[in-house]
Amino acid sequence: MVPVADKKESFVTEITPRSEDFSRWYLDVVRRAELADYSPVKGCMVIRPYGYAIWEHIQRLLDARFKATGHVNAYFPLFLPEGLLMKEKEHVEGFAPQVAWVTRGGDEDFADGQRLIIRPTSEVMIGTMYAKWIKSWRDLPVLINQWANVVRWEKVTRPFLRTTEFLWQEGHTAHETAEEGEAETLKILGLYKEFAETELAMPVIDGLKSDSEKFAGASRTYSIEALMGDGRALQAGTSHNLGQNFAKAFEIQFQGRDKTLQHAWTTSWGVSTRLIGGVIMTHGDDSGLVLPPHIAPYQVVIVPIPRGDWKQTVLPAAEAIASELGAKGVRVKLDASEENSPGWKFAEWELRGVPLRLEIGPKDIEKAQVFSARRDTREKAAIPLADLAARVPALLEEIQANLLARARVFREEHTTEVATWDEFKNAMEGRPGFVIAAWCGSADCEAQIKAETQATLRNIPLGSPRVDGQCVKCNGASHVKAWFAKAY
Amino acid sequence: MVPVADKKESFVTEITPRSEDFSRWYLDVVRRAELADYSPVKGCMVIRPYGYAIWEHIQRLLDARFKATGHVNAYFPLFLPEGLLMKEKEHVEGFAPQVAWVTRGGDEDFADGQRLIIRPTSEVMIGTMYAKWIKSWRDLPVLINQWANVVRWEKVTRPFLRTTEFLWQEGHTAHETAEEGEAETLKILGLYKEFAETELAMPVIDGLKSDSEKFAGASRTYSIEALMGDGRALQAGTSHNLGQNFAKAFEIQFQGRDKTLQHAWTTSWGVSTRLIGGVIMTHGDDSGLVLPPHIAPYQVVIVPIPRGDWKQTVLPAAEAIASELGAKGVRVKLDASEENSPGWKFAEWELRGVPLRLEIGPKDIEKAQVFSARRDTREKAAIPLADLAARVPALLEEIQANLLARARVFREEHTTEVATWDEFKNAMEGRPGFVIAAWCGSADCEAQIKAETQATLRNIPLGSPRVDGQCVKCNGASHVKAWFAKAY
Numbered sequence: 016m017v018p019v020a021d022k023k024e025s026f027v028t029e030i031t032p033r034s035e036d037f038s039r040w041y042l043d044v045v046r047r048a049e050l051a052d053y054s055p056v057k058g059c060m061v062i063r064p065y066g067y068a069i070w071e072h073i074q075r076l077l078d079a080r081f082k083a084t085g086h087v088n089a090y091f092p093l094f095l096p097e098g099l100l101m102k103e104k105e106h107v108e109g110f111a112p113q114v115a116w117v118t119r120g121g122d123e124d125f126a127d128g129q130r131l132i133i134r135p136t137s138e139v140m141i142g143t144m145y146a147k148w149i150k151s152w153r154d155l156p157v158l159i160n161q162w163a164n165v166v167r168w169e170k171v172t173r174p175f176l177r178t179t180e181f182l183w184q185e186g187h188t189a190h191e192t193a194e195e196g197e198a199e200t201l202k203i204l205g206l207y208k209e210f211a212e213t214e215l216a217m218p219v220i221d222g223l224k225s226d227s228e229k230f231a232g233a234s235r236t237y238s239i240e241a242l243m244g245d246g247r248a249l250q251a252g253t254s255h256n257l258g259q260n261f262a263k264a265f266e267i268q269f270q271g272r273d274k275t276l277q278h279a280w281t282t283s284w285g286v287s288t289r290l291i292g293g294v295i296m297t298h299g300d301d302s303g304l305v306l307p308p309h310i311a312p313y314q315v316v317i318v319p320i321p322r323g324d325w326k327q328t329v330l331p332a333a334e335a336i337a338s339e340l341g342a343k344g345v346r347v348k349l350d351a352s353e354e355n356s357p358g359w360k361f362a363e364w365e366l367r368g369v370p371l372r373l374e375i376g377p378k379d380i381e382k383a384q385v386f387s388a389r390r391d392t393r394e395k396a397a398i399p400l401a402d403l404a405a406r407v408p409a410l411l412e413e414i415q416a417n418l419l420a421r422a423r424v425f426r427e428e429h430t431t432e433v434a435t436w437d438e439f440k441n442a443m444e445g446r447p448g449f450v451i452a453a454w455c456g457s458a459d460c461e462a463q464i465k466a467e468t469q470a471t472l473r474n475i476p477l478g479s480p481r482v483d484g485q486c487v488k489c490n491g492a493s494h495v496k497a498w499f500a501k502a503y
Numbered sequence: 504m505v506p507v508a509d510k511k512e513s514f515v516t517e518i519t520p521r522s523e524d525f526s527r528w529y530l531d532v533v534r535r536a537e538l539a540d541y542s543p544v545k546g547c548m549v550i551r552p553y554g555y556a557i558w559e560h561i562q563r564l565l566d567a568r569f570k571a572t573g574h575v576n577a578y579f580p581l582f583l584p585e586g587l588l589m590k591e592k593e594h595v596e597g598f599a600p601q602v603a604w605v606t607r608g609g610d611e612d613f614a615d616g617q618r619l620i621i622r623p624t625s626e627v628m629i630g631t632m633y634a635k636w637i638k639s640w641r642d643l644p645v646l647i648n649q650w651a652n653v654v655r656w657e658k659v660t661r662p663f664l665r666t667t668e669f670l671w672q673e674g675h676t677a678h679e680t681a682e683e684g685e686a687e688t689l690k691i692l693g694l695y696k697e698f699a700e701t702e703l704a705m706p707v708i709d710g711l712k713s714d715s716e717k718f719a720g721a722s723r724t725y726s727i728e729a730l731m732g733d734g735r736a737l738q739a740g741t742s743h744n745l746g747q748n749f750a751k752a753f754e755i756q757f758q759g760r761d762k763t764l765q766h767a768w769t770t771s772w773g774v775s776t777r778l779i780g781g782v783i784m785t786h787g788d789d790s791g792l793v794l795p796p797h798i799a800p801y802q803v804v805i806v807p808i809p810r811g812d813w814k815q816t817v818l819p820a821a822e823a824i825a826s827e828l829g830a831k832g833v834r835v836k837l838d839a840s841e842e843n844s845p846g847w848k849f850a851e852w853e854l855r856g857v858p859l860r861l862e863i864g865p866k867d868i869e870k871a872q873v874f875s876a877r878r879d880t881r882e883k884a885a886i887p888l889a890d891l892a893a894r895v896p897a898l899l900e901e902i903q904a905n906l907l908a909r910a911r912v913f914r915e916e917h918t919t920e921v922a923t924w925d926e927f928k929n930a931m932e933g934r935p936g937f938v939i940a941a942w943c944g945s946a947d948c949e950a951q952i953k954a955e956t957q958a959t960l961r962n963i964p965l966g967s968p969r970v971d972g973q974c975v976k977c978n979g980a981s982h983v984k985a986w987f988a989k990a991y
Contacts, residue, residue, distance in 0.1 A: 062578040117603050119603070121656035133581075170609070
């Protein structure tokens with residue numbers, strides 16, 4: 016690890032440069048910014064307060080969107096009886112290899128067949144309850160979301176991106192018709208995309224997964240795919256149209272308007288704490304984290320410059336600014352601690368990704384101004400005190416918009432359309448990113464592409480036009496262009 | 504079960520009368536009001552959307568109080584390595600008999616000693632992390648809370664009151680001195696009491712638990728105790744001063760101001776979904792749930808009376824009222840469904856405990872008024888449309904205050920101070936409630952009292968004066984009066 020220093024201040028921040036080793040850089044940022052820590056349980060992380068505050072903003076902003084679209088929250092048990100998981104054939108094949116088993120409770124060992132599984136996802140539990148609750152078309156749609164922890168036994172883990180236990184939301188809905196199920200699946204996909212772009216400043220490609228990448232038991236899986244700073248893709252959210260598969264396995268039936276007994280059409284969809292990993296890898300730089308203002312625990316840090324009688328002059332002014340901005344709804348941290356120098360604080364809060372820093376010293380007081388430094392562009396400017404309450408919220412929105420615009424430019428610069436297999440291989444080797452290529456639709460070609468380049472088919476973007484051409488791999492007839500990338 | 508009918512309307516609500524069988528009444532209310540349902544996993548409930556919405560309000564109101572007192576949220580793993588639980592001797596004795604064991608993950612069976620426990624509470628995990636994070640007195644206090652699910656293997660369960668898995672918050676703090684640890688423990692106890700009384704309209708007695716009822720591993724446990732409608736007490740929240748017990752077991756040490764290495768002083772505290780059970784049993788009546796407005800999913804239900812051309816006249820007026828009240832921050836449900844009659848709706852929303860009903864029909868439109876019905880007193884009154892936006896929020900606060908006052912009166916009427924053992928036994932048989940009696944402080948007397956009357960020592964209220972007297976059980980010297988009750 017090469018210690019990185021802010022040259023002018025020479026404070027070591029102990030972060031591996033992004034360009035040197037992206038993966039080490041990521042782990043350094045997670046640890047040094049106190050987002051998460053390793054726990055005594057293999058593969059399970061502790062989400063520390065600074066990281067959890069980001070998750071709370073994500074929850075708040077997403078939850079408001081779910082409620083605005085008619086969804087309600089509920090809570091279903093952590094445990095699934097093992098027999099339940101077995102009911103949907105593809106689902107069990109997908110999840111059985113990676114579940115954790117509870118075989119003893121209190122002083123009782125469970126008999127075989129009576130063991131409990133810790134939910135890797137809750138379709139089977141929720142399907143069982145829906146079968147009880149839904150009787151008539153009048154009971155539909157059922158639009159329920161759950162905020163919960165889930166467990167998937169993973170061999171290789173990385174904080175936020177892949178952990179044995181993680182936090183997520185899982186929506187589960189039931190509908191009267193196939194059309195309504197598909198409409199819900201796409202409505203949520205659109206909600207996820209709008210959320211990721213508006214709040215996380217993370218541009219995403221929304222599209223349809225290939226059959227081999229779809230959710231175990233789904234008819235169709237859609238995803239949003241983001242591009243990380245190292246040119247690898249991150250699946251940031253999925254929305255599944257489950258057709259009648261789970262309704263048939265769990266007997267979710269209702270009396271229709273025509274009095275016949277029908278199976279419901281269900282969907283499920285989720286995003287997780289993985290989004291925090293996405294934010295880190297979309298915006299971060301060699302100085303550490305760069306947080307979009309909408310989800311930053313602190314949007315502004317105020318650093319008073321301790322010169323002369325600063326406690327009588329500068330500090331009260333800093334406190335007044337903090338309370339003025341706080342009253343405007345800005346999340347402010349006033350760092351008036353005396354243990355550390357201003358330079359140390361600058362480096363520390365940059366590392367923690369605070370979008371905007373305000374410095375105020377004796378000279379600023381004389382001039383009735385503060386000095387501002389943006390985290391995204393490092394641009395510095397004096398702001399008159401009188402303008403602060405109006406200027407800071409506007410500046411935060413500028414930063415939010417700039418982060419999204421910058422990430423879009425990065426994605427465009429790292430997206431290549433190729434026509435031939437040689438071009439495909441070159442694109443995957445030469446510079447990573449999204450590669451767009453014609454695909455015949457066969458799982459064989461998809462598997463060969465992955466085997467030879469490690470690239471997986473991320474999705475086929477919504478609204479892709481039909482384009483007749485030749486599959487990049489087999490030269491067979493192709494009607495769509497798919498987006499490929501090496502992925503997390 | 505005796506079906507209960509609203510005589511005038513004769514709509515069967517299928518709720519056992521409270522006076523006939525309180526326990527059946529409770530289960531009927533939980534089920535019929537769709538607060539919770541049984542799941543396919545023994546002892547685990549599903550919290551349905553209507554019940555979960557109450558929990559969301561509890562979370563929101565409590566979380567704001569935690570944050571206002573300097574606490575932050577974080578998330579720690581669901582699993583505890585079995586070795587960790589063993590580190591604090593009293594703690595393991597208290598919890599080992601009721602934990603669930605994970606013995607297999609993915610395709611791997613865990614060796615003995617490598618098994619995982621599902622957290623019944625997180626002192627041992629959080630203590631392990633605090634030992635890593637805390638180095639100096641400057642790192643103190645650490646004030647962290649977690650919203651999480653926990654699992655305790657219970658033989659007899661009841662929705663909300665005692666379930667194998669439940670949702671709660673658990674605060675875990677570390678301090679520099681014994682005094683600060685005790686101050687935090689009491690601050691949270693006070694916060695819980697104020698919350699329960701202000702938001703749940705549930706009066707509580709805050710006091711110290713006896714040694715035999717304290718948390719496994721704590722130096723001192725304080726609790727808030729509420730009185731339910733059947734005269735049994737409910738422990739509604741606990742705050743534990745853990746002294747240095749966990750700090751010593753987990754080596755939570757810091758360099759003090761005097762440069763010596765010292766053990767931290769820690770606390771832990773929690774309330775759970777059990778509070779919902781407390782709300783049901785404090786306020787409910789034979790018609791079902793009665794919800795305090797502060798935590799009611801819907802504070803007001805508007806029922807339009809479908810006569811004549813109501814869709815052109817009454818319905819738009821009802822919609823205008825709903826949106827006017829909504830804009831004032833009132834949570835409103837407009838029940839304009841045509842499947843059910845107004846009478847059916849009255850009974851249904853009463854059963855679901857909505858604090859205030861507004862009825863509006865063609866005649867009300869003529870008179871520019873609505874008709875209101877309070878859930879708590881069943882008082883009915885006409886409210887001029889022009890007054891509605893001011894009157895409804897005020898009325899909701901009156902209802903909130905009345906529920907608290909009524910519950911206080913009930914508690915006073917069901918609290919008896921006794922001087923002799925015969926009086927004690929009579930009080931416990933004749934009419935249930937709190938019984939105040941002098942107690943010598945011995946665990947033996949406490950155990951005998953429980954064996955003979957089923958009453959347990961709930962707590963010794965804070966601020967109890969020293970009163971010299973004779974123990975109600977053994978006639979030995981006593982200096983305090985304790986509060987006893989049969990309890991959930």
